[in-house]
Amino acid sequence: MTFAGWLTIVLFAVVLTALAFPFGSYMARVYTGERVLLTPIFAGPERFLYKLLRADPEREQDWKAYAKSLIIFSLAGWIFLYLVLRTQDAPWVPHALNPLGYHSAPWNVTFNVASSFMTNTNWQFYSGETTMSYLSQMIGLTVQNWLSAGVGIVVAVALVRGIIGRSGKGIGNFWQDMVRTILYVLAPLSVFVAIVLASQGVIANLSNYLTVHTITGLTQSIAMGPVASQHSIMLLGTNGGGFFNTNAAHPFENPSQFTNFFEMMSVLIIPAGLVFFYGRMSGNRRQGYAIYATMMVMFLGAVCVAYVAEAHGSPAQHAAGLHTGVISGSGGGNMEGKEQRFGIAGSALFDTVTTVTSCGSVNSAIESFTGIGGAVPFANLSASEVIFGGVGTGLYSILLYVLLAVFIGGLMVGRTPEWLGKKLEAREIKLAGLGILITPLAALFCTALATASKAGRASISEVATSASNVGIHTPQAFSETFYAYLSQANNNGSAFAGYTGFIQPNAGSLGSHGITFADILGGFDMMFARYAPILFALAVAGALAGKRITPAGLGTMRTDNGTFVVLLIGVIILVGALTFFPALLLGPIVQGLTAHLY
Amino acid sequence: VRATIVHAVDVVAIVLGIAMFVVLLAIIEGIERI
Numbered sequence: 001m002t003f004a005g006w007l008t009i010v011l012f013a014v015v016l017t018a019l020a021f022p023f024g025s026y027m028a029r030v031y032t033g034e035r036v037l038l039t040p041i042f043a044g045p046e047r048f049l050y051k052l053l054r055a056d057p058e059r060e061q062d063w064k065a066y067a068k069s070l071i072i073f074s075l076a077g078w079i080f081l082y083l084v085l086r087t088q089d090a091p092w093v094p095h096a097l098n099p100l101g102y103h104s105a106p107w108n109v110t111f112n113v114a115s116s117f118m119t120n121t122n123w124q125f126y127s128g129e130t131t132m133s134y135l136s137q138m139i140g141l142t143v144q145n146w147l148s149a150g151v152g153i154v155v156a157v158a159l160v161r162g163i164i165g166r167s168g169k170g171i172g173n174f175w176q177d178m179v180r181t182i183l184y185v186l187a188p189l190s191v192f193v194a195i196v197l198a199s200q201g202v203i204a205n206l207s208n209y210l211t212v213h214t215i216t217g218l219t220q221s222i223a224m225g226p227v228a229s230q231h232s233i234m235l236l237g238t239n240g241g242g243f244f245n246t247n248a249a250h251p252f253e254n255p256s257q258f259t260n261f262f263e264m265m266s267v268l269i270i271p272a273g274l275v276f277f278y279g280r281m282s283g284n285r286r287q288g289y290a291i292y293a294t295m296m297v298m299f300l301g302a303v304c305v306a307y308v309a310e311a312h313g314s315p316a317q318h319a320a321g322l323h324t325g326v327i328s329g330s331g332g333g334n335m336e337g338k339e340q341r342f343g344i345a346g347s348a349l350f351d352t353v354t355t356v357t358s359c360g361s362v363n364s365a366i367e368s369f370t371g372i373g374g375a376v377p378f379a380n381l382s383a384s385e386v387i388f389g390g391v392g393t394g395l396y397s398i399l400l401y402v403l404l405a406v407f408i409g410g411l412m413v414g415r416t417p418e419w420l421g422k423k424l425e426a427r428e429i430k431l432a433g434l435g436i437l438i439t440p441l442a443a444l445f446c447t448a449l450a451t452a453s454k455a456g457r458a459s460i461s462e463v464a465t466s467a468s469n470v471g472i473h474t475p476q477a478f479s480e481t482f483y484a485y486l487s488q489a490n491n492n493g494s495a496f497a498g499y500t501g502f503i504q505p506n507a508g509s510l511g512s513h514g515i516t517f518a519d520i521l522g523g524f525d526m527m528f529a530r531y532a533p534i535l536f537a538l539a540v541a542g543a544l545a546g547k548r549i550t551p552a553g554l555g556t557m558r559t560d561n562g563t564f565v566v567l568l569i570g571v572i573i574l575v576g577a578l579t580f581f582p583a584l585l586l587g588p589i590v591q592g593l594t595a596h597l598y
Numbered sequence: 599v600r601a602t603i604v605h606a607v608d609v610v611a612i613v614l615g616i617a618m619f620v621v622l623l624a625i626i627e628g629i630e631r632i
Contacts, residue, residue, distance in 0.1 A: 064626055064630065067626050068623065068626060071619055071622050071623055071626070072619075074619070075615075075616065075619040078615050078619075079612060079615065079616075082608075082611065082612060082615065086608055107605065107607040107608050107610070107611045108607075108611070110611065111611045111614065111615065114615070115615070427632060430632055431629070431632060434632075520614065523614075523615075524618060527615075527618045527619075527622075528618070528621075528622075531622050532622070532625060535622065535625055535626055535629060536629065539629045539630075539632075
């Protein structure tokens, strides 16, 4: 460990907090219809989009109408994306937008990809530079990066409206929230981030791939493409799907220490800002501070564990006699699968940022982390996106946990469960409980199916690539499988590598085939675990919207102080541990306790 | 026209996708009864 490493972590937390606070206030003004700096620019396009969508922004929707609009909107996006991906080699696609003449990926892989990008997961069985045309990247994948991020944000906004609503059943208008999210939140930020990234060396072109001659006399193809624009929204929308296979480890996506820091900030700015947005909307900023403190404590805890574990190295490395201490010219630690330009701290921090959120972008190989370091992303995913979480998903997920914590706290001290003046009853608790448990259930159910079936085990790398069963019964193989379905269920998209659903012998998809079991099961995993919790969150919003607000009395349990922060952290850890601890024992934990190198 | 969209497997994939959303719409009605 180094001083510079710790300084990076502390500086990141401070800068994030300083930026997120004003951004939260800005979002509160956007969603309450107040005039903001960008109103003169976007008021016209906003009205035009309402006309185009035939939407009346003044008409309030109840939770069911809101949810149906969201589901229909997402279905249209899914079909559109599927068709774009499956026709990327059609005659009507201009040569300039598919310069290498790539064929479409097989139907089963495309099913997985469409489900992945539509749900904000960006799980990638494919490599972008060997599979996707520029057109597919631009109007297929990037468009969904915007829309899926928007869907997450509007659900959080609707839930907050339901929580603070004083009368009636309305929780806002889906179409209005969506248009405002795209125009006032995502568009300005993504333009800014794309320009900064391009200025730092992230490429942005439609060129043919370059062919260069190496010093050993061989030729090498260097992939090009419109990277900066896609990379910016994939960070801001916590999507995570890399333009290139190596994602943010690729120098054309993340060239330097500065871009690494900037990209991590881009990932967390909206999820962190939304927490302050909630505080301001609820009329009690301390509510926001309490949730922010909960998230930050858990986030910093995760970063510290990952950093210390990676800086220390694994038992297997020590047993092999490898030197992992800090020496002149090297920060030491477990550098397997990490980029020299980011080092241990830059890799551990990036990994934590992208696994507490639904981003899933990576700048290092998670499967090469030490057992304990690798357990951190597992634990982050096990917390079901409540430590900042994805854009919108983080806020609405933790608000469901708040509801549960208030209920449990009320039971413990014998007080009536109340939250912001609203009495909590059986219906809200049932809805919140179901909303919380669906994602873990989906992940565990799919993992069980995959590990218990021959079709599922065919995706484990050792089997898929060598047709032998060597390594299939190792904790590493279990970790790969478990992580794949956990990541997809949490709409994260990062991978523990190894687990595959796409066999692609040649660039351009010629002769390739998908592994149908993994592709289809993963697709359903992502869609169900994305939308079912959304429906329960919106139902909670609807249930709370109509409740009368009663003034706080002596018997009201406070939800904006340190005691509640501790209670909330305890509930989150307890639920995560009860659902995932047995599975974690079978994979990363047992690996962290052994000197055997898998 | 060499577009792969005419393949029967694509129809299967799209039907599977639509089926998922139909289930989700049904869940909306189911939640109302909780």
